[in-house]
Amino acid sequence: MSFRKNLKKKIYSGDNFMNISDVRYLPRWVILAIDLFFISCAIFFSCYLIERLSFNSTRVFNNRLYVYALIMGISVFFMYIFRTYSGIIRHSTFIDLFKLFLATFCTTVAVGFISFTYYFLTGERMIYMSVPFLAIFFATSFMLLFLLRLFVKEFFHLVREVRRSTLRKRILVVGIDEQSVAVARAILDNPSLPYYVAGFITQRHDYHSAKLLGRPILNRDKLERNSKDDLLIDGVLLIKEMMSKEEMNSWVNLFLEKDLQVLKAPSVQKLRTSDMEGSIRSLQIEDLLNRKPIRIENDELRTRHFDKAVLITGGAGSIGSEIVRQVAALEPKLIVVLDQAETPLYEIEIEMRSKFPLIQFKFVLADISNRHRIEPLFQKYNFSMVYHAAAYKHVPLIEENPHEAILVNILGTKNLATLACQYKANHFVMVSTDKAVKPTNVMGASKRAAELFVQALQNTPANETKFITTRFGNVLGSNGSVIPHFKKQIEAGGPITITHPDIVRYFMTIPEACDLVLQAGTMGHGGEIFVFDMGEPVKILDLATRMIKLSGYEPHIDIKIIYTGLRPGEKLYEELLSDDATTLPTHHEKILISKDPDMLFDEIESLTNQIIRAALRREKVEVVQLLKSIVPEFKSNNSIYEVLDK
Numbered sequence: 001m002s003f004r005k006n007l008k009k010k011i012y013s014g015d016n017f018m019n020i021s022d023v024r025y026l027p028r029w030v031i032l033a034i035d036l037f038f039i040s041c042a043i044f045f046s047c048y049l050i051e052r053l054s055f056n057s058t059r060v061f062n063n064r065l066y067v068y069a070l071i072m073g074i075s076v077f078f079m080y081i082f083r084t085y086s087g088i089i090r091h092s093t094f095i096d097l098f099k100l101f102l103a104t105f106c107t108t109v110a111v112g113f114i115s116f117t118y119y120f121l122t123g124e125r126m127i128y129m130s131v132p133f134l135a136i137f138f139a140t141s142f143m144l145l146f147l148l149r150l151f152v153k154e155f156f157h158l159v160r161e162v163r164r165s166t167l168r169k170r171i172l173v174v175g176i177d178e179q180s181v182a183v184a185r186a187i188l189d190n191p192s193l194p195y196y197v198a199g200f201i202t203q204r205h206d207y208h209s210a211k212l213l214g215r216p217i218l219n220r221d222k223l224e225r226n227s228k229d230d231l232l233i234d235g236v237l238l239i240k241e242m243m244s245k246e247e248m249n250s251w252v253n254l255f256l257e258k259d260l261q262v263l264k265a266p267s268v269q270k271l272r273t274s275d276m277e278g279s280i281r282s283l284q285i286e287d288l289l290n291r292k293p294i295r296i297e298n299d300e301l302r303t304r305h306f307d308k309a310v311l312i313t314g315g316a317g318s319i320g321s322e323i324v325r326q327v328a329a330l331e332p333k334l335i336v337v338l339d340q341a342e343t344p345l346y347e348i349e350i351e352m353r354s355k356f357p358l359i360q361f362k363f364v365l366a367d368i369s370n371r372h373r374i375e376p377l378f379q380k381y382n383f384s385m386v387y388h389a390a391a392y393k394h395v396p397l398i399e400e401n402p403h404e405a406i407l408v409n410i411l412g413t414k415n416l417a418t419l420a421c422q423y424k425a426n427h428f429v430m431v432s433t434d435k436a437v438k439p440t441n442v443m444g445a446s447k448r449a450a451e452l453f454v455q456a457l458q459n460t461p462a463n464e465t466k467f468i469t470t471r472f473g474n475v476l477g478s479n480g481s482v483i484p485h486f487k488k489q490i491e492a493g494g495p496i497t498i499t500h501p502d503i504v505r506y507f508m509t510i511p512e513a514c515d516l517v518l519q520a521g522t523m524g525h526g527g528e529i530f531v532f533d534m535g536e537p538v539k540i541l542d543l544a545t546r547m548i549k550l551s552g553y554e555p556h557i558d559i560k561i562i563y564t565g566l567r568p569g570e571k572l573y574e575e576l577l578s579d580d581a582t583t584l585p586t587h588h589e590k591i592l593i594s595k596d597p598d599m600l601f602d603e604i605e606s607l608t609n610q611i612i613r614a615a616l617r618r619e620k621v622e623v624v625q626l627l628k629s630i631v632p633e634f635k636s637n638n639s640i641y642e643v644l645d646k
Helices: 004-014 028-054 063-082 094-122 129-165 178-188 221-227 245-257 271-278 284-288 299-307 318-328 344-353 371-380 395-400 402-422 442-458 484-490 510-522 540-550 599-618 620-631 640-645
Strands: 167-173 193-203 215-219 235-240 262-263 311-313 335-341 359-366 385-387 429-434 466-472 495-497 528-531 561-563 581-586 589-594
Touching: 028 129, 063 094, 063 484, 094 284, 094 318, 094 395, 129 215, 167 178, 167 262, 178 193, 178 235, 193 235, 193 284, 215 221, 221 245, 235 245, 245 262, 245 284, 245 540, 284 540, 299 510, 311 318, 311 371, 318 344, 318 385, 318 510, 318 540, 335 344, 335 371, 344 359, 371 402, 385 402, 385 510, 395 402, 395 442, 402 429, 402 442, 402 599, 402 620, 429 442, 442 599, 442 620, 484 495, 484 540, 495 540, 510 528, 510 589, 540 561, 599 620, 620 640
Parallel strands: 167 193, 167 235, 193 215, 235 262, 311 335, 311 385, 335 359, 385 429, 429 466, 466 528, 495 561
Antiparallel strands: 528 589, 581 589
């Protein structure tokens, strides 16, 4: 009925094109009629073959019309009994084929029984050579009915595949391993996905004539020699977990060169069939900068935090909030999260109370430069671990407001460190930056001054706290970092602004950075500055170009790139070690201890008191001049304070 209505609608609406996918299913009586037609063909073929084999003109049936009608009637009866016509042919399963087998087998047995009974009662043969006839009839009828369903099933499958390949993005799956094949099969089995697997691509050359899941296997050379239009593909899909950073970068460079969309899928273990469309996403620049996180198996990490009171300053920021998450997983007795940003602090409170309902939290809105606000926390909670991530970090803003950097980065650190020492906290871990090495801006110099104070405090006679500093570069996805900034500019249609075509930076992930901070707390004996192997620096221009291509645009055509000049205090490249620093190895090859020059506590105490008083008076030039006295290697760059270096 639905077929007739659909056909009538197509005809009278003026649309003479009937899409095969619009046909839902044939009426049951049509399927039964087709089956009976093939049964009659099987009867005719069986008679013809028997007559040819008998080498005489004897008919197989004494009364052809009645015997035909008898076999057809018995066939209809068993088809009705086993409902062979009730299933949708293009969705036939083994059960449907088994019902066909039973129907044809029972029909053959029934005809044979009637034929032998007729011969026993009358002495005449109803069917000449009945056993050979029945055998041929059974085989022929079952085969015809089976081939009908197989043909219809494969025909509709072919139509769907052709339709999918024209309406959906044609993609190549990178790799021919089990993971890649499993992901490809999951895509093929999910008709709701907007992707069509057109083939596989591999580095190997010994699969040029082989196929996987009925799809061709291409080697890299073929993609290099041809365009995406020649190969009729729109994009590629890779499994990030199955590739090294070098391998993935090599593939992505080729794909971007060919203007292909690059998609990523999780491993099969993480792939959820119910949310496959959400699991397959465009590759992001973070995936290319990502390294396998360096994790140190250290039972002391849990021991150091379990059932202890922990203070985390800057706990609503990018680094601080991730430290909160990782520390909470270690089951401390109490986590005090301190920050002066009200809304982010409220957001991390909601998240933590939801994820860790059994952990006791205290969320404190406070400024670390106010000692009178901070000291009651140390008095009340008796902290075992202090993670100091609170700081002002944006270079141009701090260059304009140097006194604010002194009050937070130096005075705030001084308050926390002296209170940790006074109240005998076990460990104090400070988060520093690579901008503290040979600083060219106020922000980096203020962090270096804070490092010097913490190191000097370590060596005071009455101190029992282990003061540890961690130093690393830019963090992917942190607040105000370059990648989210570039993403917003691309979404707005450009242009992307870069300060200088040759500027380079180190990058690491937020979880990796925070893991380093926690591990340093267990590795350090006090006074160390831990530096992290950041890998190779990334040229910001290359970063922007890749981000534009990964977003599906052409650099300098769809999205412009313009250069704005170095900002005040900015330099072309950052360093993790100063020239006169030596390094000591740790038990992990990627983590080193920097032995930077230090100062006596009385000297740094006197200098920090002077610069804090100048900051309270808002004397910008005096603040920077004193900062250069504390950090002699501080040479201003592209800043109004360059005159102080002359």
